[in-house]
Amino acid sequence: MSHLAAPELDPDELEEEAFDSSSQASSTQTSTLTWINWYTSLPGHDYFCEVHEEFIEDDFNLTGLQAMVPFWKEALEMVLDVEPEEDSSKIPDVSIVESSAELLYGLVHQRFILTKTGLSCMVEKYEAGHFGACPRVFCHATPVLPCGRADMPGIDTVKLYCPNCGDIYTPPSSKYSGVDGAFFGTTFAPLFFQTYPELHAAPFFATNPPSTAPAHSSSMPVGGPTFTNPDPHGGQKPALGRVYVPRIYGFKVSERARSGPRMKWMRERPERWDELDNVDWKGRWKDGSTTGDKGMEDEDEDMQQGEVKRGALFDDEDEAEEDEEEEEEEEDAPTQAAATTTMAGSANESRGGGAVHAVKTSVGAGLSGPPGPTGRR
Amino acid sequence: MDDLSTGSESDYSNSWISWFLSTKGNEYFAEVDEDYILDRFNLTGLNGEVVQEYSRALNLITDNLDDESLDDDVRESVETSARFLYGLIHARFIVTSRGLGKMLEKYRKADFGRCPRVYCYSQPLLPVGLSDIPYQKAVKLYCPRCEDIYSPKSNRHGTIDGAYFGTTFPHMLFMVYPQMIPGKGQPVGSSSVADVNRSLMAGQQRGEGPSAVGSVSTSAVAVKAERYGPRIFGFKVNEDAKLARWRTARRDGQIARLEALEREQGQTNM
Numbered sequence: 302m303s304h305l306a307a308p309e310l311d312p313d314e315l316e317e318e319a320f321d322s323s324s325q326a327s328s329t330q331t332s333t334l335t336w337i338n339w340y341t342s343l344p345g346h347d348y349f350c351e352v353h354e355e356f357i358e359d360d361f362n363l364t365g366l367q368a369m370v371p372f373w374k375e376a377l378e379m380v381l382d383v384e385p386e387e388d389s390s391k392i393p394d395v396s397i398v399e400s401s402a403e404l405l406y407g408l409v410h411q412r413f414i415l416t417k418t419g420l421s422c423m424v425e426k427y428e429a430g431h432f433g434a435c436p437r438v439f440c441h442a443t444p445v446l447p448c449g450r451a452d453m454p455g456i457d458t459v460k461l462y463c464p465n466c467g468d469i470y471t472p473p474s475s476k477y478s479g480v481d482g483a484f485f486g487t488t489f490a491p492l493f494f495q496t497y498p499e500l501h502a503a504p505f506f507a508t509n510p511p512s513t514a515p516a517h518s519s520s521m522p523v524g525g526p527t528f529t530n531p532d533p534h535g536g537q538k539p540a541l542g543r544v545y546v547p548r549i550y551g552f553k554v555s556e557r558a559r560s561g562p563r564m565k566w567m568r569e570r571p572e573r574w575d576e577l578d579n580v581d582w583k584g585r586w587k588d589g590s591t592t593g594d595k596g597m598e599d600e601d602e603d604m605q606q607g608e609v610k611r612g613a614l615f616d617d618e619d620e621a622e623e624d625e626e627e628e629e630e631e632e633d634a635p636t637q638a639a640a641t642t643t644m645a646g647s648a649n650e651s652r653g654g655g656a657v658h659a660v661k662t663s664v665g666a667g668l669s670g671p672p673g674p675t676g677r678r
Numbered sequence: 679m680d681d682l683s684t685g686s687e688s689d690y691s692n693s694w695i696s697w698f699l700s701t702k703g704n705e706y707f708a709e710v711d712e713d714y715i716l717d718r719f720n721l722t723g724l725n726g727e728v729v730q731e732y733s734r735a736l737n738l739i740t741d742n743l744d745d746e747s748l749d750d751d752v753r754e755s756v757e758t759s760a761r762f763l764y765g766l767i768h769a770r771f772i773v774t775s776r777g778l779g780k781m782l783e784k785y786r787k788a789d790f791g792r793c794p795r796v797y798c799y800s801q802p803l804l805p806v807g808l809s810d811i812p813y814q815k816a817v818k819l820y821c822p823r824c825e826d827i828y829s830p831k832s833n834r835h836g837t838i839d840g841a842y843f844g845t846t847f848p849h850m851l852f853m854v855y856p857q858m859i860p861g862k863g864q865p866v867g868s869s870s871v872a873d874v875n876r877s878l879m880a881g882q883q884r885g886e887g888p889s890a891v892g893s894v895s896t897s898a899v900a901v902k903a904e905r906y907g908p909r910i911f912g913f914k915v916n917e918d919a920k921l922a923r924w925r926t927a928r929r930d931g932q933i934a935r936l937e938a939l940e941r942e943q944g945q946t947n948m
Contacts, residue, residue, distance in 0.1 A: 436794045436828045436829055436831070437826060437827070437828055437829075438808075438818050438826075438827045438828060438829055439826075439827075450796075460796050462906070462908070467906065467908070467918060467921070468795055468796075468797075468905075468906055469795075469796045469797075469906045470794040470795055470796060471794050471795075471796055473794065473831045487909055487912075488909070488910050488911050490908060491908035491909060491910045491915045491918070492910050495910065495915065504917055504918075504920065504921040504924075532916075532917055534916065534917065535916075535917035536917065545820075545825070545826055545827045547820075547825070547848075547849045548845050548846065548849065549846045549849045549850055549853070550846055551845070554849050554853075556932065556935075556936065557936070557939060558853070559856050559859075559895075559896050560849070560852040560853050560856050560859055560896075561896075562825055563825065563862065563896065563899055563900045563932070564823075564824055564825040564826070564862070564900060564903060565825070565932075566900070566925045566926075566928035566929040566932060567824065567826075567900075567903065567905065567925060567929075568826060569925060569928055570921065571924055576924070577920045577921060577923075577924050578920075579924075579927075580920075580923045580924045580926075580927045581923075582923070583923075584922075584923040584924075584926030584927050584930065585927060585930070586927050586931070590931075
C-alpha cells in the first residue's frame with residue numbers, strides 16, 4: 302500500500318497519484334506492489350484479471366455498488382492504495398475492511414470483464430490456459446472460462462464453462478472454493494464467446510465416414526480448412542463431437558436395458574447446421590414426428606450396415622470408429638452374432654508387436670471363456 | 679517361503695497385494711481375492727507371452743517369491759511385471775460378482791472421486807477403460823448420472839492403464855445392481871450446492887423424486903436432468919438455445935420410443 306499522503310482527491314488527481322506512486326516504486330518496499338497486484342497473485346485468485354485503476358476511479362462504473370459493500374469508502378481506499386483518512390478510528394478491525402475490499406474488487410471485476418478492455422484482458426489469460434481445461438474426455442482438454450451462476454454475491458462459487466460441451470464444471474482444486482461466482486457473473490462467459498466466436502465450438506458436428514477419416518479428424522476442421530458456421534454470431538470452431546458409448550464386452554449397451562443409456566442426447570449435435578431449425582421453440586420436431594426426422598433414420602440404416610466392420614475393429618476402439626457415434630438404434634441380433642465371429646477371428650490375427658499380439662489373444666480368450674461375470678462365484 | 683503356497687496365510691498386512699493397494703496412486707484398485715488368482719482357470723491367456731517374467735510375477739503377487747536370490751535388476755523387472763499382471767487380473771476380477779461387490783463398496787465411499795459437472799451434484803464416479811488392451815489409453819472416470827467420461831483430476835491416477843479396469847466394468851456393475859443407478863435430477867436431501875440451486879431455480883423446479891430405478895421404468899428419467907443455459911444479461915443466447923432445443927427434441931424422441939416399447943411389452947405380457 303502506498304505511503305503517500307493522499308487525501309480525498311477527485312478521480313483525475315487520483316490517477317496522477319497512482320502514477321506518481323508507481324514512479325517512486327523503488328523508494329518504499331510496500332509501494333512496489335499495489336493492492337490489486339497483491340490480491341490477484343494470491344493462491345486461488347489466478348482466475349481474476351487486474352482491473353485497471355482508472356475503471357475503479359470512475360464513479361459511474363461503481364453505480365449501485367455502494368449499498369452492497371460495508372465500509373465502502375475505506376474499502377475503496379484500500380483497493381486503490383489510498384492512505385486512509387485520520388478519523389479511521391470508527392473501523393473496528395482492519396480485516397473487516399479487507400473483506401469489504403475483496404467484495405468491492407470482485408463486484409467491480411464482474412463489470413470490468415464485460416468491457417472491451419476487460420474482455421481482451423481475459424482472452425489473453427484464456428489463451429494462456431490460466432483457467433484450466435475441460436475434464437470431459439472427449440473435449441480433449443478444451444480451455445475453460447470462469448463463470449458464475451448468479452450475479453449477486455454470496456450465492457454460489459465460481460464454475461468453469463467449457464465452450465465445446467457447453468457445460469459447467471466445478472474447479473478441480475479446492476483453492477477456488479472461496480472465490481464467489483458473482484465476481485465473474487452470469488453474463489461474462491456467453492458474452493466472451495459472442496465477442497470471440499472463433500473460440501467457441503459450432504453447434505453441429507459432421508461425422509466423417511470412418512474409411513476416409515484421417516487419424517486426427519476430430520481435431521481437424523471438418524470439411525477441410527474452410528470450416529464455417531453459417532451463423533456468423535455462433536461458434537466458429539469445429540466441434541469435438543465424439544460422444545461416449547457404453548459397451549459391455551464390445552457390445553453397446555442397449556437403450557432398452559433398464560440400465561441403458563439415457564443421456565446421450567445431452568452431448569449430441571446435429572450433422573448439419575440447418576437441422577437445428579427442424580425443432581420449434583418448445584423443443585419439438587416441426588414435422589410432428591417423435592423420434593426425429595427421416596434423414597436421421599436413413600443415417601441409422603447406413604450405420605447398421607457398417608456394424609460388422611465395427612465389430613471387427615472393437616479392439617482398436619479409436620478415432621476411426623468413435624467418429625461415427627450418431628447412432629440411435631440398437632443393433633439387431635444377427636448383426637451382433639456376426640460381430641462376435643469377426644471379433645473372435647481378429648483376436649488371433651497377428652498385429653506385429655509381440656506384446657500387442659499376445660494381449661489380443663488374451664482378450665480373445667477373455668471373451669470366449671472364463672473371466673466373464675460367471676467366472677468365479 | 680514355500681509353505682505359503684497354500685494360500686492360507688493370514689499375514690494380511692505383509693502381503694504384496696495389500697502393500698500394492700496401500701501405495702499412493704493405487705486407490706482405484708480393489709483387492710483381488712487370493713483364491714481368484716490361484717485358480718489357473720481365471721488366468722487363461724495370461725502367460726509368458728503377455729507378461730514378462732510371468733511365473734515370478736505371479737509368485738510375487740501371491741507372496742511365494744523368494745526374492746532374496748534375485749539381483750536388483752531382475753527384482754525390478756519382476757516388480758513391474760507383477761503390477762502389470764495384477765492389473766490384467768484385476769480387470770477380469772472386477773466384473774465377477776465378488777469383484778463387483780468390492781468395487782461397489784469403493785463406489786459407495788466415492789473412492790474414485792466425484793463428477794466435476796455442476797449439475798451432477800458430486801455424483802461418485804467409477805473407473806473405466808477406453809480399451810481392453812494395455813498400453814492404449816489411461817483410465818477414465820464414468821459418471822452414471824450424466825453418462826459421460828472424465829479424466830481423473832490427479833496425475834497419479836491419470837497415468838494408470840485403462841486396461842486394468844476394462845471397458846465393460848461400470849456398465850456391468852449397473853446391469854447387476856440396477857438399484858444403484860442414480861437419478862438424473864437433483865438428489866433429495868441435497869447438499870449446499872443443491873440449496874444454492876434451489877434458490878436460483880425457485881419456481882422453475884420440477885418435483886424431484888428419488889432415483890426412478892427399482893421396479894419402476896427408467897424410460898423418462900432424462901426429463902429431470904438439468905442443463906446449463908448460458909444467458910447474457912438474462913437473455914438466452916440464440917445458437918446455444920437452438921442446440922439445447924434440438925437436444926430436448928432428441929431426448930423426448932428417445933423417451934417416446936422407450937415408452938412405446940414399454941406399452942408394446944405390456945400388451946404382450948397381458
